[in-house]
Amino acid sequence: MTTINKDEYHVNKPRILKQIKDGAVFIHPTDTIYGIGCDATNEKAVEKVRQAKQRKDLPFNIIAPSREWVKANCEVDKEAEEWLNKLPGPYTIILKLKKDSVIAKNVNPTRDGTVGIRRPDHWISEITNDLDTPIVTTSANITGKNFMTDMDNLDVDVKKKMDFVIYEGEKNGRPSTIVDLARKRGLIKR
Template sequence: MTTEINTCIEALNKGNLIVYPTDTVWGIGCDATNPDAVQKVYALKKREDSKALVCLVSNQAMLERYVKQVPDVAYDIMDLATKPTTIVFDEPIGIAQNLVAEDNTLAIRVASDNFCQRMIQKFGKPIVSTSANISGMPTPNNFDSVSNEILKGVDYVVNLPLENKNAPPSSIIKLGNDGQVKVIRE
């Protein structure tokens, strides 16, 4: 696993794209602070850049470095969640601007998968996490479902002896700094 993590970090540092197993589905990833890398993800997915992408962080301390204010309820949600949960936060900081939604929000999830946590921790910055599919196509719940177009469009594909996941995408909850909570996807 260490070799795979190091190879991913090398690719991410160069602004390249990777396909990797997340804590939910197989995803396309890149350095979330690099606008050129983020643009490559939009181009590969054939997705408008007005549709925001998710970021993964390794822990709550990293989350706090990239969001101006983490509402207290976010910690409760993260601690009590029984499945991976993405939270949409107001006022992200230090993130590629083309990753931030028009309303100045960003969807972030603290990775629960050991591989993701270790990779992101060692990389030291958030990474993009978006399903490894062309926009509008079915989400690949396992590696065998990732299209050749996606696999050929990235610079590195993680090669770990992982079981095929059939996990659903994460829940998504929007937390406003004004205290509003909205469930976007259960």
């Protein structure tokens, strides 16, 4: 497993984007905590994330490439538009997809037609812009265990399953706030 920083990402961008398109699974920083990511349209890559997290059935969130992507692929009413206007930021907005086929079906194995949308206030969103496709984002940990805040507390079993880590030092954030607009549950704090 390789560890890189933001500058190394930019210097090696074409190679790293190709790795992601080819199914790489990686740890990335966000505006809140570290996440595990992969191409959200690549079913095999998403399955590797499931295995790393030991998470069978719960849905993953995605970092969307743009607001335009969200509007083109999700049902966006007035309330959703108001929340989208708060992005980028530390929110996950759960919306109904217009077509399930825009992401791999195992991103949300519940098959309820929803997806959690993120647009972190962080340079990592550039990756989705550069790919022009969403990436999975889920906390960098085994489900139910402490999430990663620095390399010292990255679970060894998770680390073994990563192709690379984009690291920028310790993160002291909390996971994003969830806003469920698909089921009209509103704000859900975690």
